[in-house]
Amino acid sequence: MGLIGANGAGKTTIMKAMLGLNRVRRGTVAIANERVTQLHHAVLAENVGALIEHPAIYPFLTGWQQLQLITKDVTQLQWIVETLQMAAYIHQNAKHYSLGMRQQLGIAMALVRQPKLVVLDEPMNGLDPQAVKRLRQTIRELAQTGMTFFISSHILSELEKVIDDVLVIDHGRVILQTPMQQLRASYHQRLLLQTTDNAHALVWLQQHHYGCALQNDVITVAAPDKLNQLMAGLIAQNIQITRINEPAVDLETILLTQLDQVSGAGQ
Amino acid sequence: MNILRIERLKLAAKRGTWWAIALLIILMAGIAVTTTSATLSDQRFNIVSAYVGFQWLMLVLIVVAASCVAMEFEYGTIKQLAVQAKNRWQVYLTKFSLILGYDVCLHVLVVLVTLGLRPIFNPKIDMFANYQHQLSLLSNLMINSFLDFYGSLMIIGLVFLLASVGHSSAIAISVGVAVCFLGEGVSSLALSTFKALAVVLRWNPFNMMCLQEQYANQDYQGITHLTLAQLAGGNLMWTVISIGVGALIFSKRHI
Structure with missing residues (x-):
């Protein structure tokens, strides 16, 4: 599922609430039928991987050590390093990493245990085109195995290539939630x-x-x-x-149209 | 268990953890060198105080404890850690127990280094000869080590609390060091200035830091206004309070 909206719409806030990092004033968050709150979110440890805002990296650890904080399973560690092609730098100290390398490591940390749900906040930030393509393929492959991805991104052209459903929010409110296929059909x-x-x-x-x-x-x-x-x-x-x-409609056009309609209705 | 594994990995991977130990040994050896020409009485005193090792140890502990908590907010890694843990209390208490383990290791190390330095620099001193409280020098060293460890719990608790409030470890380290080395002075000054309030003021946390001194010298009771058992109890009370308040701040802090 893709989560899109303008800056300040509440994308990161929603993701943080899902991870028990924010206090939820109204409504409840439940994952696998278990309620998630700031004080109780045991369900996340086994079932959720996440990259929120910036990659959480300790500069004194190597990329490999960083991944070891997530799992002890060497097979999983080797799999993610190979999949995201990080072998060249994974044993270097993370303080020497470029922005793109840090981002890759952050994504690797979210995916390495292959959890049931992966929450990615702007995962394409700082990635080169090859890395973006690799990430896209990885997400598609993992989604086919039953993993659920909840992704927010401003790079809508890339986002629409991997998502099955879209959720558009504006000022903290859901203004559209629909399968991509249906959305494309209605605009075509x-x-x-x-x-x-x-x-x-x-x-x-x-x-x-x-x-x-x-x-x-x-x-x-x-x-x-x-x-x-x-x-x-x-x-x-x-x-x-x-x-x-027949005009080809991209996610950007849909988003802009939706936001225009909402602001038009508001006026 | 998983969080403890994570915390242990991080502590072991930090170079500072190991450099601090090396520095501690070097400083103790440095003090030991200066005691060779001292009187036998001074030599005994230096051995029983582990060649100032307990003070150096406390400095190391404050720095390591402060950065253990503050770095999570500094690097933004608290988000990842919070997701991996059952709740943030678990993170805080695991960190505390890890630093407690490090504290035990440092105290064992300081005793072992003292025992190793003694035959080199103070060969005339017999570790089994009677010293204070009708106990041998070795027993006094062990008791001192235990009392220092016991007193350090409150300091770690306070440093953890301060590190949970700020964004960097600098404030926690500065305040921790100040409390550690000036706390006793501030407390005795307050108690001697406001004698009428001594009944209440004697329970201030800084006063509890006189535990080790009062064990060595019972006359300290005139300054602390507390018995040795009361000091031990007060120490524990302030440790529990600082851990509780610190964990609450840590778990409620916006990230």
Whole structure:
């Protein structure tokens, strides 16, 4: 699940509350049917891995020692080092790590025990494109084994490649929660048309009960079931269609649209 | 158990933990060198006080204890640690017990180093000869070591509490050292200045630090206004209070 929202929307706060790091004023947090509070969160130790804000790293330890704080299992340690390709620097002292290396180590610490739930707050921060690709693949592979990921990121183009569901929040409130597939489908059900006579075309479309609107010389037509019928109708009116396309909608557009709608409703 | 393993790994991986021990031995050896030409009485006194080893030990302990707690907030690692533990009380108490273990090790080390330095620098001194309280020098050294350890519990508790409040270990170390070396003076000054309030003031935490001195010299009771048993009880009381308050602050602190 992807958690998205503007700066200050409450993404990190939600994640911290899930981990018992914040006091929850209203509502409750439960993981595996066990309540999580600031004073009691025993369920997290065995079931949850997390990277919140910045990687929690002791500068006097090597990356390997840092991972040993999470697990004693050498097989798990070797697996994560190999998977995230950290062998070249894992035995170096962490104080010499670059931003990207520290971030990789933070992610490795969250994943190494392969917990049931992984909470990642801005995991792509500071990673180079290859590392981002590797992380994406790892998340996909682990998700297929049954692990659940709860990820927040501002790099929406990357986020949308790994998530199945999206949760959009604004000022601490959920404004959208839906499967990505459904979200994409709902945004794809419209066509953009350009014709030699947009005004005439709009009138014809409205007369034939197509949901449509004209904006900046482009007609947006909602959910046309029979495209042939629409095109034939316009051509019969001597209107030439100069361009027709189905816009590709990315997560960024969806987020901006949702936030616009919320702020519009607020006004 | 897992948190104890984590804490042990960190303590062992810190170079300071080992450098402090090396420094402690060097400083004790340095003092031992200076005692070679001293009178036999002074030599005995130096041996029974472990060549000032107990004081050096306390400094080491304050630094290690303060950084053990404060570094979690300094590096932001408290978040990870809190998720791994059942709750933050567990983290705090595990850290305390680990430092307690380190404290025991340091005291054993100081006694062993004293016993090792004695034949080299003070060969004329017999460890089994009678010293204070009709006990041998060795017994007095062991009792001193135990009393120092007992007194250190309150200091660790206080340092932990201070380290839980601040973002760096500097304040906890400074205050810890000040309390450790000036506390007794402040307490005796307060007790002699406000004699009418002595009934209450004698229970102040700084007064409890005179335990070791009062064991060595019963005349101290005139300064502390407490018996040896009362000092021991007071020490324990302040240790429990400082651990409790410190753990509460540690568990409630915003991270």
